[in-house]
Amino acid sequence: MTAILIYSDQDNFALELVTAARSLGAAEVKAVTINNEEQAQVLANAGAQVLKIDNEAVVSADVAAVAAAVAQAAEKAGTDTVLLTSNRRGKELAGRLAQIMGAGCLTDVSSIKIEDGQIKCQRNALGGATVAVQTITTDKKVIAVMPRTFEAATGAGGSMEAIQVNIPAATIKLLEVKAKSGDDVDIEAAEVIVAVGQGLNDAGQLPMIEQLAKKLGGEVACSKPVATDKKWLSEERIIGLSGKNCKPKLAVLLGISGQVQFTVGIRDAKTIVSVNTDENASINTMADYILVADLHQAVADMNGKL
Amino acid sequence: MNIVVAMKQIPDLQQIRIRNRQPVFEDVPLTLGPIDKNALEAAVAIKEQLEAQVTVLSAGDENVEDTVKEALAAGADQCYLVLDDALKNAESSVTAEVLAAALKQMEDKPDLILFGEGSGDNYSGQVGSRVAAILDLPQVGYASAIEVGEGKAVVTRSLENCEEVVEVTLPAVVTVIAGINEPRIPSVSQILKAGRKPKEIVEPDELNLDLENAKTDTLSNLAPETQRKRVVVKSVDELIQALTSEALIGR
Ligand SMILES: Cc1cc2nc3c(=O)[nH]c(=O)nc-3n(C[C@H](O)[C@H](O)[C@H](O)COP(=O)(O)OP(=O)(O)OC[C@H]3O[C@@H](n4cnc5c(N)ncnc54)[C@H](O)[C@@H]3O)c2cc1C
Ligand SMILES: Nc1ncnc2c1ncn2[C@@H]1O[C@H](COP(=O)(O)O)[C@@H](O)[C@H]1O
Numbered sequence: 001m002t003a004i005l006i007y008s009d010q011d012n013f014a015l016e017l018v019t020a021a022r023s024l025g026a027a028e029v030k031a032v033t034i035n036n037e038e039q040a041q042v043l044a045n046a047g048a049q050v051l052k053i054d055n056e057a058v059v060s061a062d063v064a065a066v067a068a069a070v071a072q073a074a075e076k077a078g079t080d081t082v083l084l085t086s087n088r089r090g091k092e093l094a095g096r097l098a099q100i101m102g103a104g105c106l107t108d109v110s111s112i113k114i115e116d117g118q119i120k121c122q123r124n125a126l127g128g129a130t131v132a133v134q135t136i137t138t139d140k141k142v143i144a145v146m147p148r149t150f151e152a153a154t155g156a157g158g159s160m161e162a163i164q165v166n167i168p169a170a171t172i173k174l175l176e177v178k179a180k181s182g183d184d185v186d187i188e189a190a191e192v193i194v195a196v197g198q199g200l201n202d203a204g205q206l207p208m209i210e211q212l213a214k215k216l217g218g219e220v221a222c223s224k225p226v227a228t229d230k231k232w233l234s235e236e237r238i239i240g241l242s243g244k245n246c247k248p249k250l251a252v253l254l255g256i257s258g259q260v261q262f263t264v265g266i267r268d269a270k271t272i273v274s275v276n277t278d279e280n281a282s283i284n285t286m287a288d289y290i291l292v293a294d295l296h297q298a299v300a301d302m303n304g305k306l
Numbered sequence: 307m308n309i310v311v312a313m314k315q316i317p318d319l320q321q322i323r324i325r326n327r328q329p330v331f332e333d334v335p336l337t338l339g340p341i342d343k344n345a346l347e348a349a350v351a352i353k354e355q356l357e358a359q360v361t362v363l364s365a366g367d368e369n370v371e372d373t374v375k376e377a378l379a380a381g382a383d384q385c386y387l388v389l390d391d392a393l394k395n396a397e398s399s400v401t402a403e404v405l406a407a408a409l410k411q412m413e414d415k416p417d418l419i420l421f422g423e424g425s426g427d428n429y430s431g432q433v434g435s436r437v438a439a440i441l442d443l444p445q446v447g448y449a450s451a452i453e454v455g456e457g458k459a460v461v462t463r464s465l466e467n468c469e470e471v472v473e474v475t476l477p478a479v480v481t482v483i484a485g486i487n488e489p490r491i492p493s494v495s496q497i498l499k500a501g502r503k504p505k506e507i508v509e510p511d512e513l514n515l516d517l518e519n520a521k522t523d524t525l526s527n528l529a530p531e532t533q534r535k536r537v538v539v540k541s542v543d544e545l546i547q548a549l550t551s552e553a554l555i556g557r
Contacts, residue, residue, distance in 0.1 A: 061463075061472050063435070063445055088465050092447035092481070095398070095435025104399065104521025107430050125527055126427050127319040130329055132527040137520070171444035171478070175460065176471040216555060228485050241429070242484065250554045260319070267530060271554055273545065279538075288535040291545050301542040306555065 003028040005079040006048070007070050007093075009060055011039050013085040018048050018153035020083055020145050024114055032073035032163075034058050034066065040160055047155025051077060057167040060089070061174040065167050067096040072165040074101065081119075086144035094144040103140035110146050110245075119143070128241050128264030146245070148188060183234035185219055192218025193248045193269070195239055197262075198225050199255015199276065199295050203232040208299050209254070215306045221246065223256050240265035254295040258283025275299075307358040307454065309349040310416040311382065312405055312433070313342040315366045315373045316426040327528040336373045338364075341422030343380070345482045347489040349420055350381035352454055359383050359414065365404045367394040371507065378500035379492035386412065386506045388513065397520035398428070402436030407513040409441060418459065421481040423448055431481070438479035445479040446472055450486050 004026040006017035014031060021029040031048040033040040035058060040050045051073050058069045070093070074082050082097065084090040086108050098105035110131075111122040118135045121143060125132040136143070187193060194213040200206075206220075213220045221237045221244070228235065239246055241261040251269040256262060258274075258281055266272065267286060274287035275295045284290045291298060317334040324330065338346075349360045362377045362385040364370050374385050388404050396404070409416055421434035431447075438445035450469070451462040454476075463470045464483055474480075492500070510517055539545045549555045 061470050063447065064438070067439070088448050091431040092435055092445070095402075095430075095432035096439045096445065098399070098432065099402065099436040099439035105430075105432055106522060107432060120525065124429070126317075126322060126329055127429070129319065129322055129324065130527045130529050133525045135523050135525060137523050171475045172446065173473040174470060175473055178469040178471070180468055250549070267532065271549075271552065272534065273549070284536070286532050286534050288537065289545055289548055290536060290538045291542070292538070293542075298542055302546065305542065305546055 002026070003030055003077060003079045004081045004083060005030045005032060005074050005077050006083045007032045007073075008085040009089050010085065010087070011042050012152055013087065013147050014039060014043055015046055015152035016147065016150040017083045017085060017145065018043065018046055018155075019150040020112060022153065023150065024112070024119060030077045030079060032070055032077075034060070034069055044158035044160045045156070046153045047158045049158060050160045051163045052160055053163060053165055055165060055167060057170065058165070059170060059172065059174060062170055062172040063092050063096055064172075065170060066093055067100055068167055069165045070097055071100045073163060076163050080139050081141045081143070084142065084144040086146045090144050094142050098142040101140045101142065102138070103142045104136035104138040105142040105144075106134055106136060107144040108146060109143055110149060112143065112145060112149070124241065124264055128260045183236045185234075185236055187219050187221045187237055187239070188244050188246055190219040190246065191249045192216045193221050193239070193246055193251045193266070194218055194254065195221040195223065195251065195256060195266070196226055196254045196295075197223040197256030200226065200232075201296060203230070205296060206232060208303060211303050212252070212299050212306075215303065216250065216252070218248065218250070223262050253283055253287070254299065256283055257281050258286065307356060307418070308361065308414045308416045309352060309358050309418045309420065310361045310363050310409065310412070311342070311346045311349045311377070311420045312363050312437070313346065313374070313377055314339045314425045315364060315370045319426060324529040327531065329527070329529065336369055338373060338376055339422050339426035341424060341426070341482065341484050343489040344484050344486050345420040345422050346377055346380055346382060347487045348449075348452055348482050350490075351487065352418075352452065353381070356454065361386055361412070361416075363405060363408055364388070365393045365396065365401055365408070367391050371505070375497075375500045378503045379497040380490060381492075382503070384504040384506070386508075388508055388510060390510050392517055393510070397522055398430050398432040399436060399521045400518055402433050402440060403518060404510060404513070404515060405433065406437045406440035407515045408508070409437070411508075411513055415477070417476045418454065419443070419477065419479045421479065423481050423483050434479055434481040443477055443479050444474050445481070446474050447481045449480050449482045452480060452482075
């Protein structure tokens with residue numbers, strides 16, 4: 001592997017991509033930054049060869065502009081392979097960039113390695129029911145890697161160089177940026193997770209769930225409907241395909257049926273406990289300990305005994 | 307105003323079983339992607355506010371002709387289908403070429419082209435972006451709200467840490483998230499009428515399209531191995547005991 005170009009709008013993810021590129025044996029890790037002097041510095045300090053774009057026309061909200069900029073950077077850097085972060089911005093960029101580069105593309109990549117001279121990427125398929133190993137068969141490649149798949153890079157010996165790009169007239173105008181309601185919990189980092197599903201009767205029962213999480217030294221998380229339909233907890237706490245991917249030591253799952261879109265986000269937990277009134281709930285097939293019981297009763301009991 | 311909604315036929319994911327780590331598709335009914343249904347609902351909601359025609363666009367095998375009835379019942383006015391066995395599990399770059407060619411061919415020029423944020427089975431989130439690139443259209447991904455105005459739309463895009471409100475000139479590609487709405491359940495009379503709605507069916511040849519080779523290759527696709535203890539405990543006491551003995555609690 002000669003050189004790999006990386007790009008992410010977020011510093012920490014960009015650093016992870018530097019590590020990813022190194023793990024693929026890139027002789028040179030190049031990074032493109034867009035109107036972000038600070039990130040250029042951070043990446044250069046971690047040993048990347050930074051191509052700096054300073055151009056007001058490249059607005060981050062305009063994917064077409066960002067894709068055009070990154071494609072031109074790849075050309076200037078002489079790289080066929082571009083690594084992006086598979087967050088929402090990165091995924092949206094991936095397809096557009098791949099199309100203009102004439103590249104094959106894989107997104108949501110959760111593991112990536114070189115084997116038999118190919119880059120083998122692992123990603124969920126069929127809504128998470130299966131894990132596929134895929135390769136890109138074209139010379140040009142765009143790969144969007146899930147956040148936190150790699151450690152942030154450290155290093156030295158990086159460099160910085162300004163490059164010019166041509167960007168077509170903007171067709172998108174940013175009107176407003178609204179901060180999301182401030183739940184800054186990081187359930188992916190938690191060692192213990194207490195997750196509730198639709199088996200929970202009402203939001204009034206949440207304090208006892210929080211109490212249990214506290215006693216176990218963990219965080220409260222949930223299945224998607226609890227956040228998106230019922231709005232009892234913030235979307236930051238959703239586990240699964242459209243939420244977070246958690247690998248805690250202990251996961252206590254309360255009143256969750258175990259649809260695959262949920263289980264993909266928790267199947268790497270070391271120990272899984274399921275509390276469910278239905279002994280045939282499919283979550284029980286992937287639990288280490290199964291308690292067939294009303295979760296409200298069980299949680300009250302646990303809180304009393306712990 | 308012409309709104310096109312790209313919808314993919316997928317096996318009903320809830321009904322896929324796993325045998326020897328392999329997914330089993332036998333007898334699994336076909337449906338349309340869940341988030342694609344949100345995209346359709348968004349289109350129908352716009353149509354209810356202003357004069358608009360909603361066309362469902364789908365590429366797939368011959369079964370799509372039947373599967374698409376779901377969408378026609380749920381409020382689409384007509385459908386445009388590109389059918390060929392090779393399109394059933396086509397790779398994202400191939401699907402995008404086909405959809406883009408179909409969009410170019412449409413008599414009523416699309417103003418707004420809606421996609422799901424990801425297809426139900428592959429969830430690559432690529433097809434919408436690729437189509438926008440091929441047609442050189444602006445795009446806004448992860449929409450949680452769409453408001454259409456004269457020659458433009460105001461779209462709220464939901465990102466991990468913020469929401470962006472952007473104005474985009476039409477025609478444009480917009481991909482929606484599941485949270486944008488709750489798709490309606492069609493009534494019996496809507497279902498009955500669905501079969502009579504106009505369908506245009508073409509083959510890739512008619513789009514002057516040589517299907518390109520896939521740009522990715524799948525080496526394996528297996529259910530992850532799960533090795534769980536599956537111990538049934540009879541009481542909270544027993545559970546606490548087990549977790550304590552594993553040093554998971556009470557440290
Ligand atoms: C494209 C797509 C993406 C998705 N992404 C996600 C995702 O990221 N995360 C996610 O979670 N879901 C996701 N979903 C939704 C997913 O398919 C399920 O609908 C969801 O996970 C179900 O949540 P649940 O288990 O809480 O609810 P249910 O399926 O309703 O299960 C509730 C469970 O509680 C049990 N129960 C009821 N009462 C009690 C009681 N008193 N005590 C104990 N147990 C009780 C029931 O037996 C049942 O097993 C996605 C769906 C799609 C289509
Ligand atoms: N075969 C298809 N026919 C029509 N639309 C499709 C097809 N495949 C994907 N799409 C659309 O593209 C979106 C993203 O798909 P994907 O890139 O596979 O995640 C889907 O939500 C659909 O809106």
